Amino acid sequence: MKIAVAVKYTPNPYQVKIHVRTGTLLIEDVEFGVNPKDFYALEAALRLKEKTNAEVVAVTVGGEEADEALREALGMGVDRGVHLFDKALGFIESAVSAEILSEYVKKVEKFDLILTGMESSDLKGGVFSTRLAALLDYPFAVGARDIEVEDGSIIVVQDFFPKISKVKIPLPAVVSVSDRFGEPRYPNMWAISEAYKDDKVKKVPLEDLGLDRGIIEKYLKLRRYALYSDEEGVRRRLSGPKDEVAKSIVEVIKDYL
């Protein structure tokens, strides 16, 4: 069995500042690391590895610096890393990273199970795994707090707090892992000392997947960043039919821009 864990290299959101006038991010001196929720996916994969002797591969999509996320995953005990790489891949949203990863899976390497965290700490979209499953046309389960392998399929205990539900899905599949899965282990010093060996991480440039930088702005063009406000009066709750709410949101955003 081969398990991939999608990890994202994210800034500590509490340290990021936004320049009020220019709407740009100020991220010098911000600490980066593995997206905290991805640790649960790594933990889930490593527990499955202990039970089934599966091979665990950490995969990330990002620029040069994202390499560190893979090294940290290696420190936790994953077998190897795959870095889907381009210099221009800085802050990208999940539609882009899901498409890049799906191309890699289609063209280069198949996995039996792809695990992800619930959301990233920077953009907080929470839809990466859904998009990935759709692009690959794989079955999908959300919010796993337990995963069991049963010949060719998995039983996922899904966490819809306070309810839980059990679902059996065939492999290959995509599963997002809940932060109630269990405390993720720390990377250990023994594995850290091996983590930077050359052969541990495979770097795959976008061109090798038949993609180019155009993909970055295919779905979403970033205009500016702004602070969200907690103040009363600024915050509004929209209700009504979904279509109308969506339209109102678009209007609000247009006003803002």
Place this chain on the structure above:
Amino acid sequence: MPIEFSLPPEAKLAKKVAKRFVENELYPIEEEMDKYFKENPRDLIEKAAKMGLMGVSIPKEYGGAGLGEIGYCAVMEEIGGFSSSFATIVGAHLGLGTTALYLFGNEEQRKKYLPKLTKGEWIAAFGLTEDQAGSDASNITTTAKREGDEWVLNGRKIFITNGDIADIVIIFAMTDKALGAGGISAFIVETDTPGFSVGSHFRKMGIRGSATVELILEDVRVPKENLLGELNRGFIYGLVTLDGGRTTVSCGAVGAARRILNYLIEYANIAKRKGIPMSHYQTIQWAVAEIGAEVRAGKFFAYHTAKLIDEYFEKIAKRKPVPRPFRELVTRDSALSKMYCSELASRAIEKVMRLVGAYGYLEGYTLERAFRDSIISEIYEGTNEIQRYVAGRELIRRGRWFE
């Protein structure tokens, strides 16, 4: 002389992980640990051991993580920066007890003890200090007498970190009184040996999360195989081991100063005086600049020494010759950097305490604890007075500064 200070990537990652460990595991119990007087926090040690922190510097072949002294110092900058108590526990186990065994033990001794120690299954301690032999370590009165295939040890050791939970202690004892310091030998003593017992626990001003005890040896019989290294070389072994121990103290002190600097910056950005943020006052700006400069300088000095110790220990462990000028350089820089870094931390903390006023004086607050905890760095692993004496005397004897 190394002028490149960037850490190797493994050490950087280890440091980052240690920082997370500190934030998640030490931060919540910081106050509780400060109340302990008697016992070392065993579950914390277990967690650290599982991560490989208890053997981070020792080579892989002996069960360690193989990150060397630089990796060890990087980790200790984070741990010591946050909790002098826990840094003291790790330091006494790894930096002193385990390192002494690694550096000077023969292959059988290394194979027998190191795998357990580096995995943290066993805890080590370092038994040098006595009532009348602290700075004057050559004055020890604990004795070891040869009887057949055994050594019989008698005496008392004080201020022994980890002594209460240690599985082995490196005990320094006089084997030939006539030779003075040259008649001291080191022994590996397993603490379940009959005649070995733990005496009083010492109550301390700071580092209360780490137990400091008295050890009593009454006719403790250890097999002759437990003589560490060669006979009558113990004093040198002790000094060399402490050269390394001091370096991690330097790194921890720099970490503590950095933490307090960040505390001041954060405080000054929030607190207001006369309606103006404190950060707008020149007094604060100057303090931040001064502490910042010292933290920077101290960090360079500490890691420069770590690099030297890394080379030094590798040579010793592989039984390669160490040229005398190099040995002197290591001892001098280790003494000076420990003196400088420990004092810069205390200076920084005292300055910040005064600037934030009463909050700096309240019990249970970061500053008050940091103040009490930082003093020990000026005392242990050789008092700063002794460091001044060693380095100053040598420089004067040479006739000029050595560059």
